[in-house]
Amino acid sequence: xxxxYPQFERFEDLQKREGFHPRLEFHPQGERTMGEVLWPYxxxxxxxxxxxxxxxxxxxxxLIKTSxxxxxxxxxxxxxxxxxxxxxxxRQRVDQEIARxxxxxxIKDLIEQLPSMVATLTQIKTDYQDLQDQKKRLMGAIxxxxxxxxxxxxxxxxxxxxxxxxxxGKDLEAYYATTNKLRxxxxxxxxREELVATLEGLAxxxxxxxxxxxxxxxxxxxxxxxxxxxxxxxxxxxxxxKTAKWVGEVPQSLIKAQELIAAGRKFFTSDNIVNxxxxxxxxxPLAQFVSDLxxxxxxxxxxxxx
Ligand SMILES: [Zn+2]
Numbered sequence: 554x555x556x557x558y559p560q561f562e563r564f565e566d567l568q569k570r571e572g573f574h575p576r577l578e579f580h581p582q583g584e585r586t587m588g589e590v591l592w593p594y595x596x597x598x599x600x601x602x603x604x605x606x607x608x609x610x611x612x613x614x615x616l617i618k619t620s621x622x623x624x625x626x627x628x629x630x631x632x633x634x635x636x637x638x639x640x641x642x643x644r645q646r647v648d649q650e651i652a653r654x655x656x657x658x659x660i661k662d663l664i665e666q667l668p669s670m671v672a673t674l675t676q677i678k679t680d681y682q683d684l685q686d687q688k689k690r691l692m693g694a695i696x697x698x699x700x701x702x703x704x705x706x707x708x709x710x711x712x713x714x715x716x717x718x719x720x721x722g723k724d725l726e727a728y729y730a731t732t733n734k735l736r737x738x739x740x741x742x743x744x745r746e747e748l749v750a751t752l753e754g755l756a757x758x759x760x761x762x763x764x765x766x767x768x769x770x771x772x773x774x775x776x777x778x779x780x781x782x783x784x785x786x787x788x789x790x791x792x793x794x795k796t797a798k799w800v801g802e803v804p805q806s807l808i809k810a811q812e813l814i815a816a817g818r819k820f821f822t823s824d825n826i827v828n829x830x831x832x833x834x835x836x837x838p839l840a841q842f843v844s845d846l847x848x849x850x851x852x853x854x855x856x857x858x859x
């Protein structure tokens with residue numbers, strides 16, 4: 554069972570095998586019984602069960618070897634019904650082996666891809682450190698209280714900063730013209746919410762950046778880069794399962810990492826940070842931070858133009 558799992562795409566792939574018979578007689582019609590379960594198959598079209606008295610149609614079944622060295626395909630339910638526990642135990646072993654091979658393959662594939670990912674991963678690390686530095690500076694400038702408020706906004710998707718203004722003049726006339734309300738005293742005049750500013754890149758503030766970029770992505774990739782592909786075969790089942798699951802998530806995690814970095818870049822622009830005065834950030838320290846951001850933006854702009 555250490556051979557690689559042959560992928561059967563269609564019924565013809567089974568028929569091509571030497572010793573394969575689409576229909577065989579089994580005990581009690583003859584002496585023949587099941588020898589061993591070989592491999593599973595799954596087709597887009599239904600195929601008949603190979604047991605002559607059954608012939609039931611199924612999509613997913615197992616190629617088995619018979620007691621006299623022939624092969625045929627049977628469904629899971631048939632296998633259990635005709636060959637009992639012997640079939641079920643062997644089938645489970647085969648399934649486990651295939652899952653193991655699939656996990657080993659996906660982990661090895663990632664190890665082999667790692668050299669081509671070095672530039673991307675280095676860039677993520679550089680971006681992460683740069684954004685963390687900016688975040689520290691910002692926290693210093695606005696203080697932990699305002700930062701906490703910012704984080705709350707990010708969690709509630711509160712990117713829009715509004716203020717309540719009393720309706721006056723034409724707005725007030727329009728209000729009374731379109732409602733049945735009686736005109737009250739001036740101080741009771743109705744209010745409306747006015748948009749003051751929209752904060753960009755709050756996804757960066759909201760996310761647990763270190764977990765997402767470092768603990769769950771760059772660090773495990775770094776440890777994986779030290780493994781030789783051949784060693785993966787020797788890993789324990791639990792280790793394989795855990796790592797393969799994580800490996801399957803890596804493409805999505807990389808996209809997420811890039812999105813968070815992009816959000817961080819959007820957040821740390823002078824135009825965006827200056828708006829934090831509207832949620833109570835102290836103007837003096839914030840002004841210094843904003844003017845540093847502006848200087849960096851000018852420098853980048855000039856170097857972009859060569
Ligand atoms: Zn059957």
